[in-house]
Amino acid sequence: MPDTISNMWTIIKNRLQQGYRTQAFPPREPLPVPFRGRPVIDPARCQSGCQACANACPTHALTTHPLTIDLGRCLFCQDCVAACPDGAITYSQDYRLAASRREDLRLRDAEIPKVHRLEEQMRTLFGRSLKLRAVCAGSCNGCDLELQALNNVVFDLSRFGIQCVASPRHADGLIITGPVTTRMRLALEKTFAAVPDPKIVIAIGACAINGGPFEGSPAVCNGADAVIPVDLYIPGCPPHPLTILDGFLRLLGRLKDR
Amino acid sequence: MNALGVCLANGVPAALDTVPCVDVAAWRQWIIETCKGSTGRIVALFADAHGDRVRLYAIIGMDLQHELWLAATEVCARALHYPSLTPDLPEAHWFERELYEESGVVPQGHPWLKPLRTDRPYPFYRVDGEGIHEVAVGPVHAGIIEPGHFRFQCHGEKIFHLEIQLGYQHRGVESLLLQAPPARRAILAESIAGDTVIGHMLAHAHVVEQLAGRAIPARAEGLRVIALELERLANHVGDLGMLSADIGFLTAANYFGRLRGEFLNLLMALTGNRYGRSFIRPGGVLLDLSRTEIAAFQKRLTRSAKEVQAVARLFFSATSVLDRLEQTGIVETTAAQALGLVGPAARASGLHRDVRHDYPTGDYRSSPFPLVRLTTGDVYARARIRGLEVQHALDFLQRRLKSLPQEKIFLACGAAQPSAIIVSLVEGWRGEIAHVAITDRGGAFTRYKIVDPSFHNWMGLQIAMRGGQISDFPLCNKSFNLSYAGHDL
Numbered sequence: 001m002p003d004t005i006s007n008m009w010t011i012i013k014n015r016l017q018q019g020y021r022t023q024a025f026p027p028r029e030p031l032p033v034p035f036r037g038r039p040v041i042d043p044a045r046c047q048s049g050c051q052a053c054a055n056a057c058p059t060h061a062l063t064t065h066p067l068t069i070d071l072g073r074c075l076f077c078q079d080c081v082a083a084c085p086d087g088a089i090t091y092s093q094d095y096r097l098a099a100s101r102r103e104d105l106r107l108r109d110a111e112i113p114k115v116h117r118l119e120e121q122m123r124t125l126f127g128r129s130l131k132l133r134a135v136c137a138g139s140c141n142g143c144d145l146e147l148q149a150l151n152n153v154v155f156d157l158s159r160f161g162i163q164c165v166a167s168p169r170h171a172d173g174l175i176i177t178g179p180v181t182t183r184m185r186l187a188l189e190k191t192f193a194a195v196p197d198p199k200i201v202i203a204i205g206a207c208a209i210n211g212g213p214f215e216g217s218p219a220v221c222n223g224a225d226a227v228i229p230v231d232l233y234i235p236g237c238p239p240h241p242l243t244i245l246d247g248f249l250r251l252l253g254r255l256k257d258r
Numbered sequence: 259m260n261a262l263g264v265c266l267a268n269g270v271p272a273a274l275d276t277v278p279c280v281d282v283a284a285w286r287q288w289i290i291e292t293c294k295g296s297t298g299r300i301v302a303l304f305a306d307a308h309g310d311r312v313r314l315y316a317i318i319g320m321d322l323q324h325e326l327w328l329a330a331t332e333v334c335a336r337a338l339h340y341p342s343l344t345p346d347l348p349e350a351h352w353f354e355r356e357l358y359e360e361s362g363v364v365p366q367g368h369p370w371l372k373p374l375r376t377d378r379p380y381p382f383y384r385v386d387g388e389g390i391h392e393v394a395v396g397p398v399h400a401g402i403i404e405p406g407h408f409r410f411q412c413h414g415e416k417i418f419h420l421e422i423q424l425g426y427q428h429r430g431v432e433s434l435l436l437q438a439p440p441a442r443r444a445i446l447a448e449s450i451a452g453d454t455v456i457g458h459m460l461a462h463a464h465v466v467e468q469l470a471g472r473a474i475p476a477r478a479e480g481l482r483v484i485a486l487e488l489e490r491l492a493n494h495v496g497d498l499g500m501l502s503a504d505i506g507f508l509t510a511a512n513y514f515g516r517l518r519g520e521f522l523n524l525l526m527a528l529t530g531n532r533y534g535r536s537f538i539r540p541g542g543v544l545l546d547l548s549r550t551e552i553a554a555f556q557k558r559l560t561r562s563a564k565e566v567q568a569v570a571r572l573f574f575s576a577t578s579v580l581d582r583l584e585q586t587g588i589v590e591t592t593a594a595q596a597l598g599l600v601g602p603a604a605r606a607s608g609l610h611r612d613v614r615h616d617y618p619t620g621d622y623r624s625s626p627f628p629l630v631r632l633t634t635g636d637v638y639a640r641a642r643i644r645g646l647e648v649q650h651a652l653d654f655l656q657r658r659l660k661s662l663p664q665e666k667i668f669l670a671c672g673a674a675q676p677s678a679i680i681v682s683l684v685e686g687w688r689g690e691i692a693h694v695a696i697t698d699r700g701g702a703f704t705r706y707k708i709v710d711p712s713f714h715n716w717m718g719l720q721i722a723m724r725g726g727q728i729s730d731f732p733l734c735n736k737s738f739n740l741s742y743a744g745h746d747l
Contacts, residue, residue, distance in 0.1 A: 007576055011509055014572050017565070021516055034530035034545055050466045058441040074447045077536035079441055091530075103467055138427050142452025142533055147402050149522075152515040166400035183377055183426045186407055187397050213445045217428040237535060238452065 022156045025097045025245060026255070036076045036091040037240070039069050040110045045088040056083035059206070059213065071097055071105040071113065071235040072209035098234045098247030102225065105209070105233060117253030120235030122198060126172050127252050129161045132202070133171035133195065137188050138220055142238035143205035147175065162248055168192075173200035173231075179207040179220035180227050187189065192228045200251070202232040204244060209233050260286045260580045263329035269464045271680040274696065277330050278597035279313065280408035282340045285331035289316050290346045290527035297322065299598050299611075301681070302692050303343075303353035306705040310335040312363050317681055317694065326681055333363055342368040347464055349598030352713060375425035375746055385411035385418050393728065397426045404742035420723040420731075421427050423717055427746035435706045440466070440540070447693075448535050451710060451744035455484075456489040456534045457686030458708075458744075461693040462683040466540035466620065469674035469697060477665040478542035479620040484527065484658055485534050485543075486598070488652040490687040492521035493739075494602075494651075495566060500736045501641055502573060505582040513569040514646040521561045527555060540715030542668035563652045570645050583638035587722040590635055597721065600714045601689015602647065603738055605631045605640035613685035627654065640737040674701040686711060688741065 031037060046067045054062045057080050061073035067088060069080075080089050092110075099105045099113035107113070110175035117123065136144050147164065150157040157163070165171050168191045180188060192201070203224040206212035224230050234247040249255045262280050266272055280288075292298040302317040311332050318327045333340055342365035343350035354365040355374045365371065373380055384392070388414055397405035405426040412417040435446055439619040447462035460482060468475060499514030522532040529537035529545060529726045537543055547555065573579055589599070594607035604611045614627040630646045632639040675696050682693045689711030719738045723731060 003577060010572050010575070010723075012515065014509065014568055017432065017568060018513055018516075032527065035526055036530045036536075056441065058445050060440070075445055078443060078530075082321065082544075083498065104500045112381065127727055130467070132316075135398055136402075136404045138429050138743075139404070140449045140452035142449075142455075144402050144404065145453060147514075149519060150518060153512050154516055154519055164402055168398075168701040178427070179425060181428055183428055184377075184397065187405065187426070191398050213442065214429040214431075217434055218624070219428050237531075238533065240532065 021153050022159070023154050025242070027242065031093045031095060031240070031242070033093060034248065035093050035240075036078075037078075038071075038092050038094040038097055038112065039074065039107070040092045041069060041108060042088050042090075043067060043069055044111055045086045047086055050081040050198070052085060052232040053080040053089060056080050057103055061217065069107050071099075072102060072233060073206065074235065075212065075237040087257065095240050095241065095242040096246050097236060097243050098232060098250060100232055100251070102209070102233060105235060107158055115163070115247065115250035118251060119202070122200070123253055125198070126200070127254070130162050130173070131165045131171050131177050132173050133168045133191065134164050134175040134177070135188055135191050137176055137184040137208070138181035138214070138222070139205060139207055143177035145178070145202070146191050146238045146241050146244060150244060155241045155245060157245065160245075160249065160254070168194035169196070171195050171199075172227075173202065175202045175204055176208045176224040177204050179211040179214045179222060180224055181220050183219075184222060185227055188227055200231045201228055202222060202234065202247070202251075203230045204234045206235060206237045207240060209235060212237065259637065263327040266326045266328055266681055268326060268613070268681065268683045269468045269619050271469050271675050271678040272328070274677045276680055277328060277679065279330050279332055282331045282333065285316070285329055286343060287313070288329055289318065289343060292318050292327070293347055293349065298327070300347075300353060301326065301683070301690070302694050302707055302709050303350060303357060304515055304694070304705075304707045305363050306696060307361060308704075312361055312412070314340070314357070314363065315694070317692070319616070321611055324616050326617065328679070337603075338362050338365045339364040341366055341652060344368050345372070348596045354715065368398075373425065373489065375428040376721075377425065379425050382409045383411070383419060386470050389419070390412055394702060395645060406742050409709050410728055410731075415727045415729060417723050417726050417728055417731075420720045422720055424716070424742060425746050427743045431747040432706055432708060436703050442537055443742055450708060450747065451741040452533060454489065454686045454688065454744065456485045456538065456708075457684050457691050458693075459538045460486060461682045461684040461691045463538050463540045464684070465680055465693050465695045466599060466674070467671055468682070469678060469680055469695065469701075470540075470671040471675065472541060472669060472671045473598065474542055474620070475665040475667060475669060477546075478665045478667045480658055480662045481528070481543045481547070481667065482538055483621040485528060485537060486520055486684070486686075487655050488525045488528070491651050492525065492649055493516050493687040494648050495521060497644055497736065497739050498570070498573065498641060500739070501583075501637070501733065502579075504733045504736055507573070507576065507579055510569055510573045513565070516603060517562060517566050517569065520558070524555065524558060524562070525594060527551070528663070537670070541671045542666070544668065546667050547619070552659055552662070556656065557661075559652070561656060566648060566652070572640065573644060580638065583641055583731065584634075584636060586637040586730050587726055587737060588634070588636045589718055589722050591633065593721055594635065594718065597717050598714050599718045601685070602712045603715050603718055604631070604644045604689065606643045607635035608633040609610070613683045613690050613692070617683050621658070625654070625657065637733055637737040674700045688739070689714065708747060710747075712740040712742075712743055712745045715740055716745060
């Protein structure tokens, strides 16, 4: 009995020490340097004729004339920044990266990709309660870990009425991570079919958008939209939990337009 | 030892022509004798095809002597087979299945030559009898985790046999690595397993640097081990949180979960990414810490250390926790030895295995790391090992941050040594990561073999469940927390 009391006392003491740790969203302070958020292009600084950044990019995310960066391909490494002789590409600390359409992920300046909120009827259904089923289809586990982190006390996803559920039959949509390996294709198709209509699909991470580092491998399908239709693309390698959260909430029309 | 093999050091290349190619029977005999007396174990076993011959390489770790031995043999394309090692040496089991799948060389007499990564029909082992039932789980699981298929043969709650079928995550990493330019290779190495970015990248960087004969500045070495130990901290603390969640001790689950994030954020302060991507590159590291940043880093680390210790005390002293963890999912020392387990899972079963201790490179040579070992081999031991390693990693980080030398952080690498083989080992948070590379006459990679620690340990989980309760599976699974992506490549 004294043991139980001392255990309880330790738990209470710990609870007091831990305090309240849930972060406000949108966060009150920007993410700290050297966090690599949305890359910003300064077209004025880009000298014509130079291909250095495009040649340095390991995933062909950059094209020139005009200088364009494809966030769906970008792995947020530092190769282009180091290669550019004029400093035309820099990383901002902005975590907002999501877009509804694949082509909206191609940036030419300091713009923020667009998310079109769901239409009225879908928002009535999902706006305050969205249940998602996560399918890992060949990801390295990075994006999945950030999805898990979204459920910790700091990001506390469920306070927004969004939850990851165990069965596709309980879900309003799917989250897909990974390039979709040929071995996971059938499982993904079946899981998608098991979600009742109307449903949404969210692709998280460079792999699920375009194949990421594995693009071109015969063992992968180069992204989720090669297999099923996608409603929201959330870039990153892996995307920060705030990036994912921002994408979810903008899709539901729950953030004010900037 | 003898003339059959050649002795290598961790991360030091050897010329291919110094590797003797011996007769198949002698090669097989040598491997079995070296491993049987519990002095050696298989670090890697793979095939490399060239022309009409396939060469088989075995890399054996003699942990107590701190020696790596390499022996090779050849089989002819017209007769692609050799007598299997597995009947005499169970730890060869998965290696030989992989070798068969990758090269077509048949290990004759292998008792369990089932697919490892491809989707050929998979014949599951079945137990028959009154009241026996089968439980099939996956590849899509209930939680946010990677895909794999688990097949339980049960009688009521009791598990007679568990078989795990993997390969759903196979992306073709090894073959992509051979074709890719150097910048893409680094990104691939960082994407082998997303929770072991630093560990795998470090092993890859050592391969490229040592083949180019490039010595790394001491400051870069220091920053690299700081990143590696932070990765260990984040994952170990996260695992303790998952274990807490699985036994319903939500208080500790929430605290550990948040603290895992603190260590990821520290890794972000060092590397710009919560998992340490694009930080280590062959030649050094890409970002440095200023003096003020180091001071801030130490302060945050001290605070988190205190909080982790408090939660760990809470977790490991609660009788309800101990009751669930103790005597659950036992892997005996002899079984761990026979299966060739590595990392915390091996050390929890009483084995002396830690690359930082046995084959140290870089900073681990100058500041030795204490090896933590327990003997009970249950979930408790695997959890406790993590708790103890967290403590050592925290001490190590504080020491290392105090004494970073002032130096450059990056020096570019030149061309790779032609016709060479190199073995690069790193103790990741899950255990031994091995990268083996072979270069051709032009210095290009012709073979790149990756062995994630999970590859050694998946069989351990299956054995740990024998005779256990099916409701203990999630707990047991988390106590191993193996990588699917790292295994499937």
